[in-house]
Amino acid sequence: MKLELRGITKRFGPVVANDGIDLTVLPSEIHGLLGENGAGKSTLMNVLYGLLEPDGGTISVDDRELALTSPNDAMAAGIGMVHQHFMLVPVFTVAENVMLGAEQTYGPGFLDLAAAREQVREVSERYGFDVDPDAVVEDLPVGVQQRVEIIKALVRDARVLILDEPTAVLTPQETDELIDIMRQLKAAGTSIVFITHKLREMKAVADRITVIRLGAVVGEASPDSSENELASMMVGRAVSLMADRGAGEPGDHVLQVDGLTVVDGREQVVVDDVSFDVRAGEILAVAGVQGNGQTELVEAILGLQERVTGSARLDGSNGTELLGMSVRQVLHAGVGFIPEDRKVDGLVGQFTVAENLILDLYDQPPFAAGPRMKPAVMRDNARQQVREFDIRTDSINTLAGTLSGGNQQKLVVARELSRPLKLLIAAQPTRGLDVGSIEFVHSRMVAERDRGTAVLIVSTELDEVSALADRILVMCRGRVIGIVPGDTNRDVLGLMMAGLAPEDAKAEASARPDDRGAP
Amino acid sequence: MTETREDTPPEEKGPSAGQRFWQELTTGNIMVTLLSVVLALVIGAVLVAISDPRVQDAAGYFFARPGDLFSATWSSVGDAYAALFTGSLIDVSEYTVGRALRPFGETLTNATPLIAAGLAVAIAFRAGLFNIGAEGQIILGAIFAGYAGFAFDLPIIVHVTAAVVAGIVGGAIWAGIVGVLKAKTGAHEVIVTIMLNNIAAFLLAYLLGTVAFQRPGRQDPISPFVDESAQLPRLVESTRVHAGFLLAILAAAIIWWLLSRSTLGFRLRAVGNNPNAAHTAGMSVAGTYVVVFVLAGMLAGLAGASLALGTERHLNTGISGGLGFDAITVALLGRANPWGTVAAGILFGALRAGGVTMQARTGTPIDLVLVVQALIVLFIAAPPLIRAIFRIRVRAKEPVATASKGWES
Numbered sequence: 001m002k003l004e005l006r007g008i009t010k011r012f013g014p015v016v017a018n019d020g021i022d023l024t025v026l027p028s029e030i031h032g033l034l035g036e037n038g039a040g041k042s043t044l045m046n047v048l049y050g051l052l053e054p055d056g057g058t059i060s061v062d063d064r065e066l067a068l069t070s071p072n073d074a075m076a077a078g079i080g081m082v083h084q085h086f087m088l089v090p091v092f093t094v095a096e097n098v099m100l101g102a103e104q105t106y107g108p109g110f111l112d113l114a115a116a117r118e119q120v121r122e123v124s125e126r127y128g129f130d131v132d133p134d135a136v137v138e139d140l141p142v143g144v145q146q147r148v149e150i151i152k153a154l155v156r157d158a159r160v161l162i163l164d165e166p167t168a169v170l171t172p173q174e175t176d177e178l179i180d181i182m183r184q185l186k187a188a189g190t191s192i193v194f195i196t197h198k199l200r201e202m203k204a205v206a207d208r209i210t211v212i213r214l215g216a217v218v219g220e221a222s223p224d225s226s227e228n229e230l231a232s233m234m235v236g237r238a239v240s241l242m243a244d245r246g247a248g249e250p251g252d253h254v255l256q257v258d259g260l261t262v263v264d265g266r267e268q269v270v271v272d273d274v275s276f277d278v279r280a281g282e283i284l285a286v287a288g289v290q291g292n293g294q295t296e297l298v299e300a301i302l303g304l305q306e307r308v309t310g311s312a313r314l315d316g317s318n319g320t321e322l323l324g325m326s327v328r329q330v331l332h333a334g335v336g337f338i339p340e341d342r343k344v345d346g347l348v349g350q351f352t353v354a355e356n357l358i359l360d361l362y363d364q365p366p367f368a369a370g371p372r373m374k375p376a377v378m379r380d381n382a383r384q385q386v387r388e389f390d391i392r393t394d395s396i397n398t399l400a401g402t403l404s405g406g407n408q409q410k411l412v413v414a415r416e417l418s419r420p421l422k423l424l425i426a427a428q429p430t431r432g433l434d435v436g437s438i439e440f441v442h443s444r445m446v447a448e449r450d451r452g453t454a455v456l457i458v459s460t461e462l463d464e465v466s467a468l469a470d471r472i473l474v475m476c477r478g479r480v481i482g483i484v485p486g487d488t489n490r491d492v493l494g495l496m497m498a499g500l501a502p503e504d505a506k507a508e509a510s511a512r513p514d515d516r517g518a519p
Numbered sequence: 520m521t522e523t524r525e526d527t528p529p530e531e532k533g534p535s536a537g538q539r540f541w542q543e544l545t546t547g548n549i550m551v552t553l554l555s556v557v558l559a560l561v562i563g564a565v566l567v568a569i570s571d572p573r574v575q576d577a578a579g580y581f582f583a584r585p586g587d588l589f590s591a592t593w594s595s596v597g598d599a600y601a602a603l604f605t606g607s608l609i610d611v612s613e614y615t616v617g618r619a620l621r622p623f624g625e626t627l628t629n630a631t632p633l634i635a636a637g638l639a640v641a642i643a644f645r646a647g648l649f650n651i652g653a654e655g656q657i658i659l660g661a662i663f664a665g666y667a668g669f670a671f672d673l674p675i676i677v678h679v680t681a682a683v684v685a686g687i688v689g690g691a692i693w694a695g696i697v698g699v700l701k702a703k704t705g706a707h708e709v710i711v712t713i714m715l716n717n718i719a720a721f722l723l724a725y726l727l728g729t730v731a732f733q734r735p736g737r738q739d740p741i742s743p744f745v746d747e748s749a750q751l752p753r754l755v756e757s758t759r760v761h762a763g764f765l766l767a768i769l770a771a772a773i774i775w776w777l778l779s780r781s782t783l784g785f786r787l788r789a790v791g792n793n794p795n796a797a798h799t800a801g802m803s804v805a806g807t808y809v810v811v812f813v814l815a816g817m818l819a820g821l822a823g824a825s826l827a828l829g830t831e832r833h834l835n836t837g838i839s840g841g842l843g844f845d846a847i848t849v850a851l852l853g854r855a856n857p858w859g860t861v862a863a864g865i866l867f868g869a870l871r872a873g874g875v876t877m878q879a880r881t882g883t884p885i886d887l888v889l890v891v892q893a894l895i896v897l898f899i900a901a902p903p904l905i906r907a908i909f910r911i912r913v914r915a916k917e918p919v920a921t922a923s924k925g926w927e928s
Contacts, residue, residue, distance in 0.1 A: 078736040304799065328801030337799065350792040359789065360800040361781040371781045 001027055001062055001078055001159040001191060003048075008057035010043050017043040019216045020057070025160060025191050030182060032206030032223070032249075033195045036234055036434035039405055040215040041195050045162050048193075049081045050074040061160075080158025082149040084165040090138035090313055095120050097137055098152050114339070123132045123151050127184050142290075143174035146238075154190075161185065162193045167201055171289045172462060172494035179205050197234070197434070199227040235435045248470040251280035251314040254454035255301070255423050260310035260323075262478075270296045271297070272478040273310070278423065278454040283445065285469035286458045289497050293478035294458040295340055298425050302337050303327040314422060331360055334422035338429050340458070342405075346412040348399025353393050354382035356400045357415050381418075389414035390440065406437030413444055424448050427458040442468060462490050474502075551905045552852060552859075555840040555898035556866070558908065563891040564596045567883055571595040606876020607869035617757040622872060624758025628866025631760075632657065632842050634767040635822035637849035637860040638774050639815040641692075643708075644855040645778060646811040647791035652697060652712025653819045654843025655719030656690040660816075660823025662723055663689025665834040666732070668745025668827060678748040683766070683824045690820020691813045693719060697776055698812030702805035708812070716843070724836050730836065742834035751829035763825030768861065770818055777814075777858040787811060819843065848896050867892065 003025040007491065010018040017040045026032040035041045046052040048059060050068035059066045061077050074081070088097050100115035108114050120133035120394045129147045137145060147167060153161055163182075167381045169174045182205055195460050196202055202209060202223070207365055209221040211233045221230055232238050255278040262271035271293040278284045286294045300308040303325055314333055322330050331337065339345035347356045358367050358378055366377045382396035391410045393403055400411060409429070416424065445468060449455045459465050465472055469486040474496040482502035484492070495505035568574050577584075577591040605611075607626045613619040636653040643650035646863040654770045664686030673681060693715060727740035735742045751761040778784040789797040790807045796806050826838050849867050853859030874888035899903050 302799075326801070326803070327798060328803070331801045338800050344793070345795045348789050348793040350797050351789065355785070359796065362789075368782045371783060373782055373785060375779055375780075418849075504735045 003160050004060045006058045008047055009055050010047055011055050017215050021217055022209055022464055025193055027191055028189050029207050030194055030205055032187050032202045032209040033193055034202055034209050034234055035212035039212045041212055057234045075156050078159040079260050081151025081162040084168055086145055086149055088137045093134050093136055094131055094148050095133040097148055098155055119155050120151055123154050142169045160191045164195050171497055173498055194327055199230050231435055248282045248449055250282040252278050256313045256317045258310060258311045262305050263298045263307040270478050272508050274480050276473055278456050280454050281449055281452045282470045283449050283455040283468050284471050285465045285467045286473045286475055287493060288475035290460050292475050294475050298427050303330045313501055336416035336421040336424040338416055338426040340427035342408050342412050347400045350399055352397045353400055354378050354396040356411055357382050357385050385414045406433045409433055413441055421453050423454045425456045462493055521715035524821040553906050554909050555895050558898055559891045559894035562894055563887055567596050568592045569600045581589050585654040598879055598881045602877040602880040603873035607873030620656035621758050624755055624760040626869040627760040627764050627870040627873035630865045631764045631767050631825045632822035633846055633849050633867050634861050634864035635770055636819045636843055636846035637864050638770055639818035640847050640850035641855040641860045642774055643811055643815045645791050646787045649709050650815050651709050654839055655716035655845050656693045656819030657818045657823040657839045658719040658723050659693040660686040660690035660820030661838050664743055665827035666823035668749035669743040675748045682828055686824025687817045687820040690816040690823060694812040694816025702808045740836050744833045745828055749828055750832055763829040770821060771861045772856040808836045848892055851899055
């Protein structure tokens with residue numbers, strides 16, 4: 001099926017999110033849509049899926065023009081979409097989820113679950129998905145849940161499949177499996193629009209790549225282009241993908257963690273007897289697939305987790321015990337914290353930029369004198385930080401919630417680095433950021449390391465881990481799988497993230513043919 | 520960087536109902552508030568008209584003489600609202616200035632506890648808490664202030680000060696229970712405050728039957744009058760408005776300073792907007808909850824003291840009479856802003872004062888005032904409705920607000 005978008009324009013108030021975008025997806029083609037966060041990719045796909053009505057332009061399938069006013073229209077036209085955040089009912093089985101919204105019935109309105117089950121089994125077998133129709137969705141790994149979404153689209157006869165950032169939630173292995181699935185679908189005649197800002201995956205799978213910047217198409221690229229070429233097209237200037245850094249000069253032990261164990265509210269041991277240390281002037285990256293205890297680990301060090309045993313000492317093994325301290329005490333002991341979810345934990349959306357910049361220092365001199373705040377000092381501080389950290393905002397009185405993700409993150413980074421630190425903990429510091437902001441945040445982390453601060457980074461992105469880490473700690477199911485040097489091969493890291501011991505992972509990785517462009 | 524584009528439709532991943540409510544509450548347009556009041560009065564007018572027997576009669580022969588219906592409606596609504604006005608602002612038919620201004624004095628008298636208790640609800644709103652317990656806190660404040668007022672003999676200025684402080688302490692204790700329970704056990708403040716309202720009401724009823732509280736020689740639940748030395752002095756001759764009004768305004772000024780200029784206010788607003796971020800930044804969320812409830816109780820206690828020492832000057836079982844619930848409306852109407860709460864308190868005080876006159880003069884039931892109050896709440900709770908009715912153009916929300924939402928990877 002040939003899909004053509006002509007001159008799609010979409011405005012939100014004064015902002016033009018899509019400006020006359022042309023895009024042609026040929027039959028059996030994997031078409032990559034590459035762009036920074038906020039470039040307008042999602043808007044375009046939401047237009048295509050009937051979620052947003054365009055202000056101008058046409059969509060046609062096989063030279064027949066469509067008027068899409070709802071996702072139902074899009075599905076009827078053979079367009080299916082797998083959202084980044086899955087639209088599944090967790091307590092339903094796979095078959096029930098697949099049937100939801102297109103229920104088949106027999107007799108006086110009985111659900112024909114058998115038919116749905118059969119459909120799932122059939123699609124699953126045709127493409128080798130290995131999905132049990134009777135499994136309950138919440139019990140399935142994320143990668144399989146994603147396949148359920150794909151099955152949902154295929155059962156509805158999707159001939160163009162839109163995959164919106166499909167790899168964001170996957171392990172490297174699951175990503176490889178997804179790429180295989182995409183190739184199979186393509187072989188079976190399905191066209192795929194593949195949206196990502198990850199260059200490596202784009203190169204691996206796309207037949208053609210359309211690059212979008214600032215809501216407009218800046219050009220088409222071939223998958224043979226280098227990552228640097230793609231990145232500069234996407235950003236509009238030359239970028240360096242590797243954080244510019246020399247080797248670290250590790251000094252004294254700053255953080256010493258011993259036997260740290262965290263039990264969560266559901267009585268699950270989420271961090272299991274974790275021990276490691278971080279030295280001054282070094283970046284230790286904690287790698288792992290999302291949800292393997294990394295978040296809880298750093299939260300425990302910071303005092304945000306309730307049921308923690310073990311020890312975490314600042315200033316080495318005879319230093320201050322952080323566990324048992326309040327968050328405030330930990331912060332004041334010289335720990336900076338960049339939380340994983342800036343919108344939830346990092347800033348107060350209804351506060352101004354200036355207020356957010358002193359969220360943890362609001363009652364300390366010079367920002368306060370006794371019970372009285374000093375707004376003038378707060379504003380001076382804000383002006384200086386906004387300049388230094390290049391926070392793009394209309395004014396320091398703008399509400400932080402209205403900033404873009406990249407600028408919100410810069411705000412949080414600026415705040416945390418504005419105090420003298422011994423230890424910086426950054427959880428997913430570049431999640432959801434565009435290339436430009438990632439570059440900036442990374443350079444700041446490295447600069448902080450070079451100033452002699454111990455830096456602990458939690459990341460699920462191998463690119464980030466490889467770019468920053470002096471040493472890498474891999475976690476799986478709450479346990480430390482191993483601590484390896486920063487230049488460890490990506491395949492080895494991927495296997496370790498799946499739970500293989502370092503030696504086994506190395507053996508396994510070297511036994512495999514290296515076809516995925518690992519460094 | 521490309522920071523100016525919107526990538527997701529705004530409805531994706533919206534904030535929770537509570538956060539949305541809070542945002543509507545504090546960022547709502549003042550126009551919407553005013554129009555809500557206007558619209559409520561218009562609908563009230565319709566109700567006045569259709570419930571008036573004269574209008575009903577005229578409607579019966581509408582096709583014979585349509586003019587009658589219009590004039591009957593006009594006079595019915597006109598009379599009722601004129602009485603509402605006369606009863607709340609100024610009575611031009613009186614001969615002396617003092618008597619002519621008496622209705623406005625009545626308005627301010629009614630407004631005094633509404634403002635103080637409204638602030639008690641508003642400050643909790645700002646910290647993201649629902650204080651439904653102003654009623655109980657008022658009652659406790661009244662009990663403490665009243666008892667201090669009639670049970671002790673103290674010199675003139677010392678006595679009234681001590682009694683007011685006792686009322687403030689009483690309210691603070693009652694609300695402090697809520698704060699501590701929420702902080703220690705996570706008990707939901709709405710449930711706890713509602714329960715404590717009932718406990719307070721029955722406590723008062725019980726106390727008024729005891730020797731310590733019951734007026735000598737009376738069988739009904741009523742306390743002695745508070746000593747003259749403990750009474751809040753009248754401000755204007757031949758009106759009931761008393762010094763409690765000045766205290767309520769002073770309280771509003773203090774709360775304004777606290778919220779906008781103090782470190783405590785900063786913490787309180789941060790916790791109210793995003794307790795997660797506040798906690799992550801090292802603020803004690805639980806501690807803030809306790810402080811907020813103690814502050815709220817102090818304000819509601821002040822309301823109770825003003826009733827016991829200024830308006831009623833004794834205790835009876837109906838001393839609060841649902842003021843604590845009207846206070847919620849006042850805080851809503853005032854957008855949880857101290858000065859807004861003062862304005863809303865005066866408006867509601869006027870409705871209460873005028874309602875009495877309206878019922879006496881035109882026979883329009885005072886319940887109309889309740890209906891108008893309820894409608895105001897309804898319209899404020901549904902700003903999109905008001906915007907639709909009056910076709911207010913909403914300034915396009917900064918689309919960057921939601922940029923990158925779909926892109927967390």
